[in-house]
Amino acid sequence: MTSANPSLDARPAEPSALAEISQETLALTKRLFVQLQRRPSTLVAGVLQPLIWLVLFGALFAKAPEGLLPEGMSYGRFLGAGVIVFTAFSGALNAGLPVMFDREFGFLNRLLVAPLRSRSSIVLASVLFITVMSLVQSLAIMVTAALLGYGWPGGGGLVLVLVTLLLLVFAVTALSLGLAFALPGHIELIAVIFVANLPLLFASTALAPISFMPTWLGWLAALNPLTFAIEPIRAAYAGQFSLSAVVLEAPYGQLTAASCLGVLAALAVGLFLLIRPLLDRKLT
Amino acid sequence: MGAMADGAASGGLIELRDLCKSYGRGEKAVQALDGLSLTVPAGTLYGLLGPNGSGKTTTLRILCTLLAPDAGSVRVAGRDAIAHPRAVRRLLGYVAQDVAMDKILTGRELLQLQGDLHHLERSDRNRRIAELVELLGMGEWIDRRCGGYSGGMRRRLDLASALLHRPRVLVLDEPTVGLDIESRAAIWTVLRQLRNGGTTVLLSSHYLEEVDALADRLAIIERGRVIAEGVPAVLKRALGGDRVTLRVREFSDAEEAARVQELLQACDGVRQVVVNRSQGYSLNLVVEHDGVVEQLRRQLTAAELPVFAIAQSRPSLDDVYLQATGRTLMDAELAVAGLRDPKAERKQSMR
Numbered sequence: 001m002t003s004a005n006p007s008l009d010a011r012p013a014e015p016s017a018l019a020e021i022s023q024e025t026l027a028l029t030k031r032l033f034v035q036l037q038r039r040p041s042t043l044v045a046g047v048l049q050p051l052i053w054l055v056l057f058g059a060l061f062a063k064a065p066e067g068l069l070p071e072g073m074s075y076g077r078f079l080g081a082g083v084i085v086f087t088a089f090s091g092a093l094n095a096g097l098p099v100m101f102d103r104e105f106g107f108l109n110r111l112l113v114a115p116l117r118s119r120s121s122i123v124l125a126s127v128l129f130i131t132v133m134s135l136v137q138s139l140a141i142m143v144t145a146a147l148l149g150y151g152w153p154g155g156g157g158l159v160l161v162l163v164t165l166l167l168l169v170f171a172v173t174a175l176s177l178g179l180a181f182a183l184p185g186h187i188e189l190i191a192v193i194f195v196a197n198l199p200l201l202f203a204s205t206a207l208a209p210i211s212f213m214p215t216w217l218g219w220l221a222a223l224n225p226l227t228f229a230i231e232p233i234r235a236a237y238a239g240q241f242s243l244s245a246v247v248l249e250a251p252y253g254q255l256t257a258a259s260c261l262g263v264l265a266a267l268a269v270g271l272f273l274l275i276r277p278l279l280d281r282k283l284t
Numbered sequence: 285m286g287a288m289a290d291g292a293a294s295g296g297l298i299e300l301r302d303l304c305k306s307y308g309r310g311e312k313a314v315q316a317l318d319g320l321s322l323t324v325p326a327g328t329l330y331g332l333l334g335p336n337g338s339g340k341t342t343t344l345r346i347l348c349t350l351l352a353p354d355a356g357s358v359r360v361a362g363r364d365a366i367a368h369p370r371a372v373r374r375l376l377g378y379v380a381q382d383v384a385m386d387k388i389l390t391g392r393e394l395l396q397l398q399g400d401l402h403h404l405e406r407s408d409r410n411r412r413i414a415e416l417v418e419l420l421g422m423g424e425w426i427d428r429r430c431g432g433y434s435g436g437m438r439r440r441l442d443l444a445s446a447l448l449h450r451p452r453v454l455v456l457d458e459p460t461v462g463l464d465i466e467s468r469a470a471i472w473t474v475l476r477q478l479r480n481g482g483t484t485v486l487l488s489s490h491y492l493e494e495v496d497a498l499a500d501r502l503a504i505i506e507r508g509r510v511i512a513e514g515v516p517a518v519l520k521r522a523l524g525g526d527r528v529t530l531r532v533r534e535f536s537d538a539e540e541a542a543r544v545q546e547l548l549q550a551c552d553g554v555r556q557v558v559v560n561r562s563q564g565y566s567l568n569l570v571v572e573h574d575g576v577v578e579q580l581r582r583q584l585t586a587a588e589l590p591v592f593a594i595a596q597s598r599p600s601l602d603d604v605y606l607q608a609t610g611r612t613l614m615d616a617e618l619a620v621a622g623l624r625d626p627k628a629e630r631k632q633s634m635r
Contacts, residue, residue: 020403027400035388103634106384110445113348114401115373184631284369 020117021124028111028125032098036133042094046137050087051144054079057207058148068212073238080142080150081234082206085226087141088165089200091134092172093193095126096180100189103180112283119283127173134169135162150237157236160243160257164236167264168229171271178275181282205230210249222250228264232257296323297453297484298347303356305342305508307632316342317353318508324453324486324501329479331499332488333601335616339508340488341381344457345633347486348378360453374402377446379439381457387431391422391441394430395448402449409448416444420474436467443471447478454478456487460494472498492601492613504605506616511608520599525555527603528569528577531592532584541565544589551576551583558606562615568606570599 036043058076069078099122102108111122142161146152153161176193183189201207203217204226210218221227231247235257243258305317317339324330332340345351347358349369358365358372365372386394392413399409417426420440425433433441439459446454459475460468475498479485489495495502496516504512512519532544538559544567545557553576558568571577577596584591605613 015403023400023403027397031386031389031393031397034393035386038388106380106382106633107386109350109380109633110384110398111401112350113373113376113378114398115370115403116401117370117403 017117021121024116024118024121025124025128028121029128032125032129035098036129043133043137046087046091046094046133047140049090050083050137050141053086054083054141054145054148057083058150069209074150076145076148076150077237078209078234079207080145081230081237082201082204083145084138084141084161084233085165085168085204085229086201086206088134088138088169088229089172089226090197091137092130092169093176093197095130095173096176096178096189097186097193099126099177099180100183100186104185120279122283123177123279126177127170130173131166131169135165138165153233153236153241154239156241157239160236160241161233164229164232164261164264167261167268168225171225171264171268174268174271174275178271178278181275181278200224200226205234205248210251215251219251222248222252225264225267228255228260231255232260297326297361298322298324298486299357299359300343300347301357301359303343303346303358304354305339305346305351306354307628316508317346317356320356320505320509322503322510322513324484326484327479327482328500329475329485329498330487331495331502332486332505333490333492333495333502333605333613334488334505335490335613335619338505338616340490340505341457342508343505344378344455344486344488348376348455349373350378350633374449375452377449377451377454379442379446379454379456379459381461385430385433385438385441388429390429391426391433391437391444392417394441395426395445398445399448404449412448412450413444416447420444421470436463436470439463439467439471443474451483453484453486456485458489459487460489460491490613490617492605496601502601504608506609512604516601519604520601523570523599523603523607525570525572525599526574527597527599528571528580529560529566529593529595529597530569530580531564531566531594532589533592535564536566538565541567544584547583547587547589548580551580553579558610560606560611560615562611562619568603571596 054076058079061075061079064075069075099108102111108122112119116122142152179189179192183192203220204224205221206226210221213221227248235245235247243261244256246254247257247260248255300320300322303317303320304315306313306315308314320339320343322332322343332343334340342351346353347360347365349365349372352366360372360375363371363375389397395413395416396409399413404412417423420443422437422440422444425437426441430438430441443456443459446456454475456475459471463471472494475485475487479500487498499516501515502513502519503510530544530548532540536544538561541559541561545559548554548557548567548569553572555570555572560566560568569580571580574596577594581591581594602612602614605616609616611619
């Protein structure tokens with residue numbers, strides 16, 4: 001009887017799951033990179049916007065009052081960390097858009113009729129793509145900032161910067177992919193991205209230190225995930241590469257680089273766990 | 285091929301049993317499938333005929349594991365598609381109705397992606413792509429970006445991507461709708477070749493001629509149920525003699541139609557009289573031989589009824605449809621045309 005015969009598919013042996021999943025994921029990732037190569041405007045815009053922030057804000061606050069910034073740091077150097085994080089953040093926030101367009105145009109259905117070994121491949125491909133893209137954009141900003149004389153984190157500092165950005169990108173990508181499956185269409189997704197983007201930037205320590213803010217805003221900034229990414233990077237730029245170094249005097253206590261990274265990691269894992277049931281439902 | 289063996293073991297390669305599916309909730313719920321059952325034997329070219337909105341697309345989407353039925357079972361080659369969707373996906377190639385392309389990729393890149401999603405080995409994948417490019421005459425444009433393709437090109441590319449993994453069953457949803465005659469002929473030829481090569485082909489259509497010309501067997505679907513099933517020639521033969529369409533006036537009323545129906549029913553050699561309410565209450569008759577028509581004319585003259593038009597033809601699939609539903613397929617189409625909501629339909633297909 002046929003139903004009792006599992007080798008019906010005329011396949012000698014089931015190939016390894018890892019081989020199949022990596023074949024799927026690579027093919028899907030490649031598609032996203034081919035799209036990017038032929039339509040590079042998102043990449044360019046993603047670098048241009050923070051670049052404008054860096055140049056304009058840097059110039060605007062070049063004569064920031066004495067004592068605003070810790071230890072006579074120049075405003076450009078202070079702003080650099082904020083803009084790097086903002087670049088990675090807005091890049092990752094867009095992760096859901098290609099997925100949303102695939103849902104809307106029915107391309108996702110084309111993927112779903114294929115015998116994918118794991119449908120996580122679709123999500124994994126987006127995460128890979130957006131991670132590479134956000135890191136490339138952030139590196140472009142870091143190089144520009146260095147050329148503007150705002151410094152460059154050496155050795156261990158660079159590793160700290162990359163790890164911090166990676167954790168932030170994972171967390172924000174999870175959020176954006178979740179929204180891409182939860183919201184009804186790209187209009188709504190773009191609206192959410194638009195609304196989330198700038199307020200999160202302003203309510204963080206990207207543009208000004210907590211000591212400069214009114215208490216309520218200080219609290220918001222101290223709870224904002226962007227701040228947890230900005231401060232370790234700022235510390236790395238200041239030449240302190242120590243996970244146990246205090247990087248922020250938050251209203252609720254002192255934060256070390258390690259605790260910032262811990263919060264970001266927990267956020268990334270938490271968000272992926274949170275969106276998993278949604279993805280399972282939408283992708284089966 | 286093992287197709288025959290396991291197809292025969294369970295009765296059909298594809299077995300749909302008592303499928304029910306409704307969209308929406310409460311007052312607005314639409315019953316798309318209402319206990320639909322269907323058996324497709326291995327190696328046949330099978331047609332699903334029905335007007336728009338009769339449940340064809342829903343049936344095919346459930347078969348292809350894109351949609352879960354509210355009730356009922358789906359088996360392909362003995363496999364339960366709901367419990368083992370991945371095994372069934374390997375056996376199926378699906379050509380959807382509205383073709384989603386990635387405009388930025390070339391046709392070949394799209395096929396490569398599809399091949400990887402089916403886990404073909406790279407050399408096998410590329411060889412298979414070359415074969416299909418040849419078979420479907422895509423050589424000239426396969427390396428151009430999909431964004432510039434015409435409807436016929438897109439449909440051929442989609443057919444190629446459904447065939448990449450050599451599926452045992454090819455499922456097509458309205459494969460030639462809106463296509464030029466040349467592309468349509470090309471697709472028909474390929475479908476026949478596939479069937480001759482042992483592939484089971486299941487296609488939906490609301491074109492009578494298409495199903496009549498292509499299908500070895502067909503099922504007529506109306507309001508989410510199968511209302512007639514069989515070999516086209518047999519179904520037509522079962523309807524008996526020639527069809528006659530008769531109008532006493534250009535537009536009669538129901539009462540007059542009923543009167544004429546009664547009169548004609550009594551005539552010798554007239555097997556059946558159906559009032560076609562959607563076409564001005566014209567009368568559709570089945571007659572046993574040619575002589576009957578003359579006799580009808582005499583009867584009507586004797587009853588002092590005019591004859592506006594009288595036409596005679598061999599039974600067609602449309603007559604099979606008319607017999608089962610009391611309206612022609614064209615009228616069924618027109619009746620639902622205004623009721624469809626493209627926005628709601630798009631939502632149904634969106635994940």
